[in-house]
Amino acid sequence: MQITKGLSLLIAILCCFTNLVAASPKISGELKKWHSIHLTFDGPYVSEMDTENPFTHYQFNTTFTHQQTKKQYTVPGFFAADGDAANTGAAAGNKWRVIFNPDEVGLWRWHVSFKKAPFIAVSELINSGYSVAGVDNLNGTFVVTKSDKKLPDFRARGRLQYINQPYLKFADDGYFIKAGPDSPENLLSYKDFDGSFKSDGHKDQLVKSWQAHQQDWQEGNPNWQNGKGKSLIGALNYIASKGMNSISFLTMNILGDDQNVFPYVDYDTYDRFDVSKLAQWDIVFSHAQSLGLFLHFKTQEAENQGLLDNGGLGLHRQLYYRELIARFGHHLALNWNMGEENGNWYPAHQTMPQASNQRIAMARYFHQHDPYKHHVVIHNGNFFDDLLGNDSYYSGVSLQTSQADFASAHDTVKRIRSWPVSNGRPFAVAVDEPGDAQFALQPDKYNPSHDAARMNGLWGALTAGAWGTEWYFGYKREHSDLTAEDWRSRDKFWQQAKHAIDFFELIEVEFQLAKNLDEDVINGWGLGKRGDFYILYSKDASQLLQLKLPQGQAKYSIHWYNPRAGGALVQGSKTEITIDVPLKYYFQKVKAEIGTPPNDINKDWVVLVKRI
Incomplete structure (x- = not known):
């Protein structure tokens, strides 16, 4: 009898020890500053279509605290199926993951809150559910060291931050001027991603192969499921090789122009997410960041702005945003765009257009729930006048213009940059769709010089005070906004955009303090800090440039x-x-x-006038 009791006690102790070991998370990723660190826990076994919805009925958050500075981040976690869904395609499993990106070296402590209750995922009452045994209240530590990454990898620069200025700044390495393609908006409509979208009868003919960029994939680059994904990874390699530092994409275009991009298990379900597809998206996004490509997340478009909760912040919209933040918020250089062509601005809306209070509520949600406080913008449609108050957490705008010669970009950016700031958050303005709807940035075969795009769209935006540009392809040419699968179609323009990025890296001035100074320039545009430096742009240098300088004693170089x-x-x-x-x-x-x-006097030129 005594032996039996002893064996029972020993077995109980061993079982407890086994459970303790099993409960400890698997930590993967490099334990380095600015690197994404994955903590994967063994939790409840569920599936995407489980009766108890894993996306609504569990709330999984992990709080990370830096020992020395006491910085603290509460990061939402997510259901990860079998933990390797990108490769296995799994829809079920017991793996739950949180991805953390530390901004300090040294000791970090983590503590898990894991609760279960109906719809608790979108509840602010974090203690209202039942504790998930074996995971809730787990805690531990890890030590983070310095990053060893080199440029252009963003891990060499740190998180890109909005710091109450019209220009975004990397935590460790200066300010950012953005340039890259805005098209195709359906970049993620890709045959190698898992999901039902490829054969669900919703514009399946628009699903892309990106075959033209298969040649750009390199040995050692990521792929999934034994070779899938190479052509899209190759496309990222190409656009980065041209010196571009940004890509743009919709993450949900149900009812929109393409209808093949959404995070869900199918076109008609808005509370179940396709775990393997989203894991594959993240492989693409991670590679983009390693190449120095900023991620412009466009979360919806005009046609579907009322699809989730009639445009409000109900269950479906909050779930969508939570999944975006949990799965992709760990990336360093990105912005959340609350809606392409947003608002009530055209006569035949497919869904309820969003009102000002709903526009404001979306930005507030990201401000409250994104642990890293990434840049939050919105796109016109309705213009941005209703987003200037103290209740607005927009840090910038994504601007669309409509003239074929791109001529309105300069004055529109000037107008926004001149608005009074009442909430301490001046808008950072990016011109993300310059040009008309039909043609915009045409393929090289139709417009090899791209003069109007360069002069009015690119330099017009930058000298007005924009922090970057993205380039829309129109709908009337091949390689359009929906059909583009070959970024080489605009090869000659990418080089010109790269020259603009290079200029701001060459000049060694505090351009983040610059304002438009057109009133100080005769026969050109001007950006600068009066009396300190001036960036002038002339479309025709034979028209004599003159600059109005402050009185006093000073000398300037040209x-x-x-x-x-x-x-x-x-x-x-x-x-x-x-x-x-x-x-x-x-x-x-x-x-x-x-x-x-020195030459080409009848051409366009940029001039740096700098106080000596």
């Missing part, structure tokens, strides 16, 4: 930059400006001639 060919800053006919005028009237300025460039 350097020219070729926006068509790039290269170094060069000297023109005049290398310096000297101002020696007594300061009599504060509001008066001194006109100074800039001179002419």
